[in-house]
Amino acid sequence: xxxxxxxxxxxxxxxxxxxxxxxxxxxxxxxxxxxxxxxxxxxxxxxxxxxxxxxxxxxxxxxxxxxxxxxxxxxxxxxxxxxxxxxxxxxxxxxxxxxxxxxxxxxxxxxxxxxxxxxxxxxxxxxxxxxxxxxxxxxxxxxxxxxxxxxxxxxxxxxxxxxxxxxxxxxxxxxxxxxxxxxxxxxxxxxxxxxxxxxxxxxxxxxxxxxxxxxxxxxxxxxxxxxxxxxxxxxxxxxxxxxxxxxxxxxxxxxxxxxxxxxxxxx
Amino acid sequence: xxxxxxxxxxxxxxxxxxxxxxxxxxxxxxxxxxxxxxxxxxxxxxxxxxxxxxxxxxxxxxxxxxxxxxxxxxxxxxxxxxxxxxxxxxxxxxxxxxxxxxxxxxxxxxxxxxxxxxxxxxxxxxxxxxxxxxxxxxxxxxxxxxxxxxxxxxxxxxxxxxxxxxxxxxxxxxxxxxxxxxxxxxxxxxxxxxxxxxxxxxxxxxxxxxxxxxxxxxxxxxxxxxxxxxxxxxxxxxxxxxxxxxxxxxxxxxxxxxxxxxxxxxxxxxxxxxxxxxxxxxxxxxxxxxxxxxxxxxxx
Numbered sequence: 001x002x003x004x005x006x007x008x009x010x011x012x013x014x015x016x017x018x019x020x021x022x023x024x025x026x027x028x029x030x031x032x033x034x035x036x037x038x039x040x041x042x043x044x045x046x047x048x049x050x051x052x053x054x055x056x057x058x059x060x061x062x063x064x065x066x067x068x069x070x071x072x073x074x075x076x077x078x079x080x081x082x083x084x085x086x087x088x089x090x091x092x093x094x095x096x097x098x099x100x101x102x103x104x105x106x107x108x109x110x111x112x113x114x115x116x117x118x119x120x121x122x123x124x125x126x127x128x129x130x131x132x133x134x135x136x137x138x139x140x141x142x143x144x145x146x147x148x149x150x151x152x153x154x155x156x157x158x159x160x161x162x163x164x165x166x167x168x169x170x171x172x173x174x175x176x177x178x179x180x181x182x183x184x185x186x187x188x189x190x191x192x193x194x195x196x197x198x199x200x201x202x203x204x205x206x207x208x209x210x211x212x213x214x215x216x217x218x219x220x221x222x223x224x225x226x227x228x229x230x231x232x233x234x235x236x237x238x239x240x241x242x243x244x245x246x247x248x249x250x251x252x253x254x255x256x257x258x259x260x261x262x263x264x265x266x267x
Numbered sequence: 268x269x270x271x272x273x274x275x276x277x278x279x280x281x282x283x284x285x286x287x288x289x290x291x292x293x294x295x296x297x298x299x300x301x302x303x304x305x306x307x308x309x310x311x312x313x314x315x316x317x318x319x320x321x322x323x324x325x326x327x328x329x330x331x332x333x334x335x336x337x338x339x340x341x342x343x344x345x346x347x348x349x350x351x352x353x354x355x356x357x358x359x360x361x362x363x364x365x366x367x368x369x370x371x372x373x374x375x376x377x378x379x380x381x382x383x384x385x386x387x388x389x390x391x392x393x394x395x396x397x398x399x400x401x402x403x404x405x406x407x408x409x410x411x412x413x414x415x416x417x418x419x420x421x422x423x424x425x426x427x428x429x430x431x432x433x434x435x436x437x438x439x440x441x442x443x444x445x446x447x448x449x450x451x452x453x454x455x456x457x458x459x460x461x462x463x464x465x466x467x468x469x470x471x472x473x474x475x476x477x478x479x480x481x482x483x484x485x486x487x488x489x490x491x492x493x494x495x496x497x498x499x500x501x502x503x504x505x506x507x508x509x510x511x512x513x514x515x516x517x518x519x520x521x522x523x524x525x526x527x528x529x530x531x532x533x534x535x536x537x538x539x540x541x542x543x544x545x546x547x548x549x550x551x552x553x554x555x556x557x558x559x560x561x562x563x564x565x566x567x
Contacts (some may be wrong), residue, residue: 008480009385011377012377012378012380012381012385013381013385015377015378015381016377016378016381016382016394019374019375019377019378019451019455020378020397020398022374022448022451023397023398023401023448023451023452024401026409026412026413026416026448027401027404027408027409027412029412029415029416029422030408030411030412030415033415041414041415041418041420041421042420042421043415043420043421043422043425044425082305083305083306083309083310084306086302086303086305086306087302087303087306087307089302090299090302090303090306094295094298094299094302096299102303102307104564105307105310105311106306106310107567108314109310109314111501111502111505111551111555112505112509112548112551113505113506113508113509113510113525113547113548113551114506114509114510114525115508115509115510115511115524115525115528115529115544115547116318116321116509116544116547116548116551117314117317117509119321119528119532119540119541119544120314120317120318120320120321120544121313121317122532122537123317123320123321123324123537123540123541124316124317124320124321126336126537127320127323127324127336128320139313142309142313143310143313143314146306146310150306169292174285174288174289174291174292175288175291175292175298176284176288177288197403200403201403203405204403204405204406204407205406206406206407206512207509207510207511207512207525210529211529211532220405220406220407223407223408223411224407224411224512224515224516227411227414227516236411239408240405240408240411240412243404243405243407243408244404244405244408246405247403247404247405248400248403248404251399251400251403252396252400255395255396255399
């Protein structure tokens, strides 16, 4: 160990705890505000109420935004599952020129600034007369969701020996049968984990979304457009609670699924 | 393998699906093309195609009367990039991205070190989940939560008030705090992974050769973990560069590249916005090339 002294160790523990507090206090605050009687930004909360949750459930704008986000996320996830799995199979089971470049290319949409991706897609849609809206959001989100499924499936396939597939072929199975009975069962849970991450990322995305949404409102867009309106502040907190739950729960499940590989990062 | 294929062919040779399967078994290149064609084709057409269209648009102009895009070559948009306002905004944005990146690295190192080299495997697993969860929790809500924290009657002033201090309020300092908070997990996780990869034997060897804890850290651990820090910095830097939501939430109208592009996008002056968005793109490409030189891609 680089730092042996008990004092150093204690300092590191203190720093760890401090960072964890920093990471969790802001999120807890939004959750606390969602149940705050007063419905303003003032701290401390004046009391506990479920009133805002009832009000949020009755708000059609908020409900529509929520359903739009679910729809966009499901669409982007479906595309990511197909494209990500195919690319991961190609890279893990074949040798070819430029194989290393594939990972890099797939990583690019998620590592370039969001405003660039948003502008590029929006300009392209405008130039080619493709209408903005839900479909455009799905296409936009897909570009950076693919890599999440890809990385998870690739990590899995690198640990599953190719000899299983060869054995299947030796026993007379053709490519499709081997895929159905050997390869797919091996990659299934990795696809699920990647898909959950893709869903969470798409559900939350706003930077690219605003550029391609046209007039369509996803939940993050609704939140961003409502926080300044005094009569909506309380509802924004409830929407925040929903947004936190719908991104954290899929990711938590994904971490359980891939606990052995630790492949749950955005990279 | 050949025998298996031959038997299969005898049994099912007539079915179309079967023939295709046998063909794929025999021609791994065809199989590869089928697997890779769709994802790579889609990525190249949609993403790189879009970047190309963006580039093309930046040479066009906007008709001031109709607002339509005029598809004739001009360098006007690039001339506009030289205006003092745009240069100031660019420098402010890059400065912010650099400050946020350095702060994230400093804050991430101790916790990443604790996770990788001190915590028991069980605690380590729990800590990884504890860092991952806020990374994925709703981005816009995380940014918005700081609006609550930094507001005049918010938590920070409530906490600092009794000891006679005040929070920074909405502004650049506040924004720096928000970005640091937002991207910190993106730095912690790669640094943690990088520290985890350093073999204990290397650290022990350094100690055996007489190095004290700090010397070992300075001359062994830090250089070995540096590529991982650079890997994390790709995210903290790029995410700050391309963000316009957080400035909208917690500043009093200070402009950053993202806001400027969005406002020109809304006018709409797509060609100017296109030329402006080539600036963060170029900065990020240079950043990625340097990062690759420093070995960051192996640490991703």
